[in-house]
Amino acid sequence: MKFEIPSLPYAKDALEPHLSAETLELHYEKHHKGYLRKLQNEIDGKPEAERELEDLVRTSGGDVFNNAAQIWNHSFYWKSMKPGGGGSPTGDLAKEIETYFGSADGFRQTFRAAATGEFGSGWAWLVRGPLGRLSVRSSSDADNPVHKGLTPLLTIDVWEHAYYVDYRNERGRYVDAFLEHLVDWDFVARNLDAAKRAEVREG
Ligand code: MN
Numbered sequence: 211m212k213f214e215i216p217s218l219p220y221a222k223d224a225l226e227p228h229l230s231a232e233t234l235e236l237h238y239e240k241h242h243k244g245y246l247r248k249l250q251n252e253i254d255g256k257p258e259a260e261r262e263l264e265d266l267v268r269t270s271g272g273d274v275f276n277n278a279a280q281i282w283n284h285s286f287y288w289k290s291m292k293p294g295g296g297g298s299p300t301g302d303l304a305k306e307i308e309t310y311f312g313s314a315d316g317f318r319q320t321f322r323a324a325a326t327g328e329f330g331s332g333w334a335w336l337v338r339g340p341l342g343r344l345s346v347r348s349s350s351d352a353d354n355p356v357h358k359g360l361t362p363l364l365t366i367d368v369w370e371h372a373y374y375v376d377y378r379n380e381r382g383r384y385v386d387a388f389l390e391h392l393v394d395w396d397f398v399a400r401n402l403d404a405a406k407r408a409e410v411r412e413g
Contacts, residue, residue: 213263215246216285224293228387233375241371242284249277267356279352283333287367292394303399310344318389324348325368325385336364336398338405363401364393
């Protein structure tokens with residue numbers, strides 16, 4: 211079976227005190243790897259097993275979609291953070307954030323509202339649409355922007371398992387810590403740059 215999940219891009223205690231090693235241990239080893247096991251059980255011996263993960267996310271439904279998307283979302287979430295992250299974007303990305311959200315603070319407020327406002331389990335995203343417009347979206351359960359033809363630039367997992375050990379029911383404090391101390395803006399900038407370069411190739 212070819213589906214794999216990448217190693218965490220940092221040690222499990224590297225995001226402390228904002229996210230504990232206990233949270234990363236549970237979230238990566240139990241939840242993220244759990245989705246991989248479930249997907250493998252679901253598609254073992256079927257044609258889907260020969261397809262790319264992102265292709266399954268784009269085109270499948272039901273349990274195959276749920277597990278494939280959760281694998282994809284979590285791999286993207288780990289890369290959305292780094293030790294010593296946070297702060298504000300720079301360069302080209304900063305200009306675009308300013309264009310669509312007024313300022314870095316405007317972006318943070320919009321993103322926080324989406325992340326705390328998602329009623330149940332889900333995700334909040336910064337995405338780039340087909341016309342190059344940046345926007346913030348939330349999605350429920352495993353749903354994600356790839357499935358809708360949008361390009362994700364950043365995500366936060368707001369399922370309770372992402373923050374309950376460290377923040378109990380206080381999702382807002384987790385979202386604030388993510389924005390202030392964890393966001394990897396270099397990752398966001400690389401995603402924006404890749405989306406623009408892909409467009410030039412297609413154009
Ligand atoms: Mn999760």
